[in-house]
Amino acid sequence: MRPPRPPRAAARALLLAAAALSALSVACGGGQTQGEAFDPRWKDDGGAGIAAFQRRFAGRPVPLGADVAVGVVAGTGARQLVGVPLGGGAAWTFEHPLDARPAVAGSVVVGLGQGELFALDARTGELLWKRRAGGRLRGAGDDGETTVVSLVSTTGTMSVVLAIGHDGMVQRQIEDDADIGVPAVVGRYAFLPWHGRYVTVFDLQTGREAARALLRTEVSRAFLLGGAVFFGGGSAATRFDAAIGLGPAGRASTARLPARELPGAPIWMPDGTEVLAPVASAEDRARLYARPRASGPPGIEAERFVATYHRAAVGRDARSGELAWAHAGEADFLGGAAYAGGFALCDARGGIAFLDAQRGAVAGRASLGRPVQACVVQADGLTAAALAARRPGRSATPAGPP
Numbered sequence: 001m002r003p004p005r006p007p008r009a010a011a012r013a014l015l016l017a018a019a020a021l022s023a024l025s026v027a028c029g030g031g032q033t034q035g036e037a038f039d040p041r042w043k044d045d046g047g048a049g050i051a052a053f054q055r056r057f058a059g060r061p062v063p064l065g066a067d068v069a070v071g072v073v074a075g076t077g078a079r080q081l082v083g084v085p086l087g088g089g090a091a092w093t094f095e096h097p098l099d100a101r102p103a104v105a106g107s108v109v110v111g112l113g114q115g116e117l118f119a120l121d122a123r124t125g126e127l128l129w130k131r132r133a134g135g136r137l138r139g140a141g142d143d144g145e146t147t148v149v150s151l152v153s154t155t156g157t158m159s160v161v162l163a164i165g166h167d168g169m170v171q172r173q174i175e176d177d178a179d180i181g182v183p184a185v186v187g188r189y190a191f192l193p194w195h196g197r198y199v200t201v202f203d204l205q206t207g208r209e210a211a212r213a214l215l216r217t218e219v220s221r222a223f224l225l226g227g228a229v230f231f232g233g234g235s236a237a238t239r240f241d242a243a244i245g246l247g248p249a250g251r252a253s254t255a256r257l258p259a260r261e262l263p264g265a266p267i268w269m270p271d272g273t274e275v276l277a278p279v280a281s282a283e284d285r286a287r288l289y290a291r292p293r294a295s296g297p298p299g300i301e302a303e304r305f306v307a308t309y310h311r312a313a314v315g316r317d318a319r320s321g322e323l324a325w326a327h328a329g330e331a332d333f334l335g336g337a338a339y340a341g342g343f344a345l346c347d348a349r350g351g352i353a354f355l356d357a358q359r360g361a362v363a364g365r366a367s368l369g370r371p372v373q374a375c376v377v378q379a380d381g382l383t384a385a386a387l388a389a390r391r392p393g394r395s396a397t398p399a400g401p402p
Contacts, residue, residue: 037200037209038178038192044214044248051245053201053211058242062186062227063144065106065380066122067339069346071372072098072278079278082368083109085123086344086352086382088390091369092125099136101276103149103182104378106142106224108166110149119147119164122378129168135160136275139182141190141222146171146204148185150192152275163190163204172204181220181272184229191222191229191240193272199231213240216250220272225380226294226340232269235259237292255292255299258321262286263309280334280348280374285310289345290318291338302357306343308333313345313353315360325360329353335375341384346375354387363387 067086072079079098084091097113104110108128109120117133120126135151138159142148144166151160159180163172174180174192181193189210190202199213199222218233229240238244239253246252257268264286270276290305292298300318307314310332315324329347336345342363343355350368355361364387368375 037174037202038176038180038194038198040178040195040198042198042212047214047245047248050201050211050213050247051242054240054242054244057186057189057240060186062224062229063106064227065142065224065378066104067379067382068104068109068122069335069344069352069366069368069375069377070102070104070109070122071346071350071368071370071376072101072374073370074373078113079373081109081111081120081125082350082370082372083120083122083125084352084366084368086339086354086366086377086379087386089123091367094120094125094127098278101137101278101374102376103137103140104376105140105147105184107144108140108142108147110137110140110142110147112137112151117149117162119166128166129164131164131168131170133162138180138275139221139272141182141184141224143185143187143224146185146187148183148190150180150183150272152179152273159194161190161192172207174202179273181233182222184222184224186224186229191231193219193222193231193233196220196233213244213247215247215252215254217254217256221269225292228294230292232292233272235268235288237269239292239294239298253298255290257288257290257300257305257318258316260307260316260321262307262314263312266307266309268305276374278374284334284374285332287333287336289336289338289343291340301338302341304357306336306338306345306355308336308345311347313343313355313360315343315355315357324358327353327355327360327362334372335377337377337379339379339382339384342387344377344379344382346372346377348372350375352377356384364390 070083102111118130134154138150161174201211217236220233266286268288291301311329313327331347331349352366354364
């Protein structure tokens with residue numbers, strides 16, 4: 001056991017900690033946690049700990065997120081965000097400086113610019129909260145009550161994770177020199193991927209690690225989809241289910257995309273520890289979109305994934321990678337998401353095309369109403385059946401085509 005610090009040394013440590021918090025410019029009212037939970041010297045328990053936690057966690061409801069597309073629009077000063085519900089409804093706008101691409105998670109849109117972190121209601125664009133914060137935004141997770149935000153510090157040397165209620169109150173602040181990727185949260189537990197292969201399940205109430213998953217696939221993102229929790233990165237997504245304890249042996253419930261040489265070398269999930277710019281890059285114009293199954297045997301829903309390359313979208317068989325169909329868009333595709341039975345792809349004109357998974361036919365359209373520099377799409381509860389039930393020709397927003 002470490003001997004107690006002398007009073008003077010302890011006081012100096014407190015001053016240094018306070019200075020570090022000030023340097024990060026994070027106004028915080030919650031508890032702070034440092035180190036230990038992200039110690040890479042952790043002894044592998046063969047998956048026993050995470051399996052035991054999963055048995056306790058099983059049955060806990062995982063909420064569905066908003067079905068929404070959010071675009072970044074150029075402005076004379078601050079950039080403007082424009083969003084539209086994919087299930088139908090009016091478009092919304094919100095103006096704020098952006099230092100990184102906004103994150104859409106659960107029921108919120110999170111952004112950071114000029115030292116101010118903010119969250120919007122994803123369906124309406126209503127401001128939920130804003131607060132001073134330094135650093136750059138990596139990503140966020142949300143369960144309808146709590147938003148967990150992952151930041152890289154202003155110095156670029158450490159990670160800062162904030163758990164913030166929808167009332168704007170900070171419940172927990174975590175700091176560590178590990179690169180913590182895009183988080184997810186369900187109730188009191190945050191799922192924090194780090195080091196490319198670990199996911200720490202962090203108890204936000206106690207400030208301690210509740211369990212740790214070790215995976216043999218790349219992992220830098222945790223996310224909620226279809227009522228399940230997933231850990232993903234690169235070309236694989238692992239479901240948090242009864243097989244998670246088999247992760248160290250490489251036998252967890254993992255969905256993988258087939259390896260194919262495609263134009264632009266597209267990937268499914270970008271590295272969650274990287275900060276994405278507010279303006280789309282060449283990598284955004286060449287992407288893969290797929291939806292892992294939330295239940296049953298691990299795999300890809302509808303056995304289809306889509307590869308985009310500028311204005312082209314190509315549907316492929318999720319088992320063989322063979323060509324199934326092709327679709328020509330009206331502008332470069334900048335973002336998208338797979339939903340149950342199809343794909344929602346957002347282009348630089350602000351148009352959103354809903355494509356049938358099996359045949360690639362256009363099943364509907366929506367519009368952000370103006371050209372965008374980047375686009376983020378979340379389609380959690382959206383289904384092809386719901387789109388088909390709409391009146392033919394009906395747009396998801398009265399704004400009309402861009």
